[in-house]
Amino acid sequence: xxxxSQHPSWVICKSGTSVKIECRSLDFQATTMFWYRQFPKxxxxxxxxxxxxxxxxxxxxxxxxxxxxxxxxxxxxxLTVTSAHPEDSSFYICSASATGWNEQFFGxxxxxxxx
Amino acid sequence: xxxxxxxxxxxxxxxxxxxxxxxxxKALYSVHWYRxxxxxxxxxxxxxxxxxxxxxxxKISASFNEKKQQSSLYLTASQLSYSGTYFCGTExxxxxxxxxxxxxxxxxx
Numbered sequence: 001x002x003x004x005s006q007h008p009s010w011v012i013c014k015s016g017t018s019v020k021i022e023c024r025s026l027d028f029q030a031t032t033m034f035w036y037r038q039f040p041k042x043x044x045x046x047x048x049x050x051x052x053x054x055x056x057x058x059x060x061x062x063x064x065x066x067x068x069x070x071x072x073x074x075x076x077x078x079l080t081v082t083s084a085h086p087e088d089s090s091f092y093i094c095s096a097s098a099t100g101w102n103e104q105f106f107g108x109x110x111x112x113x114x115x
Numbered sequence: 116x117x118x119x120x121x122x123x124x125x126x127x128x129x130x131x132x133x134x135x136x137x138x139x140x141k142a143l144y145s146v147h148w149y150r151x152x153x154x155x156x157x158x159x160x161x162x163x164x165x166x167x168x169x170x171x172x173x174k175i176s177a178s179f180n181e182k183k184q185q186s187s188l189y190l191t192a193s194q195l196s197y198s199g200t201y202f203c204g205t206e207x208x209x210x211x212x213x214x215x216x217x218x219x220x221x222x223x224x
Contacts, residue, residue, distance in 0.1 A: 044202065
């Protein structure tokens with residue numbers, strides 16, 4: 001299967017700081033990338049969908065000014081959590097797909113802890 | 116709207132079979148099945164497409180009933196490695212998936 005990486009794997013930061021998470025497709029060109037958030041023992045919640053070269057589409061209730069998404073190339077999308085607060089602590093997972101594919105391939109996830 | 120999965124959790128002994136169900140109140144065009152182990156990202160298992168096309172995975176198979184708007188995942192002769200939480204995802208649009216709440220599967224030796 002296709003390989004997707006995320007960086008960093010985990011991050012601990014102070015409240016009020018910003019954190020950037022990278023999602024890369026290593027062996028294919030990802031025309032679409034998805035960002036999810038998962039709280040403990042809960043399902044994946046889609047935050048936003050990003051297509052290369054265009055603005056991300058955010059799900060209802062997700063603040064686009066707080067969760068900045070950039071999909072500048074076919075292999076890289078970034079999620080920046082701005083002015084992070086403890087309630088933003090979660091497991092953030094990206095997935096990627098390509099035109100004509102039905103499957104999404106997931107990155108290993110980034111565990112964010114905001115103190 | 117989130118698909119409904121059942122059961123919420125199941126405990127099996129190694130070698131036993133399991134069935135996990137996923138149903139939707141909306142018409143289904145495809146159903147995706149993933150398995151997630153604790154602290155890890157979900158791993159693709161299978162996709163079922165409207166019209167009958169199916170992609171499988173070892174001893175895991177699935178059915179897709181378009182009329183009933185439901186899918187079932189069958190785990191045969193379960194192995195310890197099958198433990199995890201199974202999620203079904205239904206396609207909304209633009210390849211977006213809406214995920215069920217998950218079914219936790221525990222396999223005991």
